[in-house]
Amino acid sequence: MRAIRGLWRWRHNPLRRGTDLAEAWVALVALILIVVAGPVLGIVAGSLSRDALYRSVQDQHSKRHEVTATVEKKVSQPPLDPDPETSTARDAHSRVVAHWTAPDGSAHRGRVIAALKTPHTGDTFPLWTDDKGRVTGRPLDRATATTHAVLAGFGAAVAVTGLVEGTRRLIVWRMVRRRYARWDQAWDIAGPDWGRTGTGS
Structure with a gap:
């Protein structure tokens, strides 16, 4: 939501810099990917894992x-555990x-x-x-296979979310570094006497 508010706030602001708008767009794209791509990939990974595990369940039950x-x-x-109070x-x-x-x-x-x-x-x-x-x-049973498939799907969704957020942070970090470099260049051009310009000194 911050990304959407950021885009709306910077839409017509005269103080808006190009980097501000770019950061807001990066945040919005990351949000969409997290909300849409994360769950979709989690469902796909969970379904593929479930199918593979169900085949394994069937194979194990036929051979064991x-x-x-x-x-x-x-x-x-x-x-197995020498301490009777902590036996398992x-x-x-x-x-x-x-x-x-x-x-x-x-x-x-x-x-x-x-x-x-x-x-x-x-x-x-x-x-x-x-x-x-x-x-x-x-042999593995279907309930355990289903649990493993759900965990695989959840893990895939979390991994995608982490990857998207990490990529967003890296992009924003590089943009901020580039902005600071441009500021340094502007300060070098202005020189140390920029505050006394036009005072006759």
């Missing part, structure tokens, strides 16, 4: 499978030796992290594997 693993024994390990949700997981059957029917055994606080031999827990039974991470 939840199987049931059975605990054989607990593996001794130091606690990670302490609810234990490292165990377990066996499971892959989606292709093959049997597997190995050390894995179980979502069990106090595992005992014979306890079962869910485990994500690929088609051949290799342990993988839990």
Whole structure:
């Protein structure tokens, strides 16, 4: 709004300099770009990210499978957080030796992290594997993918806003430097006695 008020104020002002009007126009263009281009690019970036993430979700769900693993024994390990007062949700997981059957029917055994606080031999827990039974991470869900896409769009909009504002500030800084340089030249031409001109000295 300052840019619009600046343009209106300088429109017919006899003291208006060309640089004043140019600065107001730069501010107005920057404002329009921030209000229009920022959100548009944010929406485009968010949509592209969402589409890519949804394809990843679909791909992961087709290649990762939840199987049931059975605990054989607990593996001794130091606690994830030695201070019981600051323990986190990670302490609810234990490292165990377990066996499971892959989606292709093959049997597997190995050390894995179980979502069990106090595992005992014979306890079962869910485990994500690929088609051949290799342990993988839990597949991405659509809600998380949507959240990531929204954050990507918001980040793109903020980046565009920052770029536009940074460019505006750089342009105005260069214009002010040029104005000061012209003032210095004018002072040099006027000389040190400009105030006594016509006094007969």
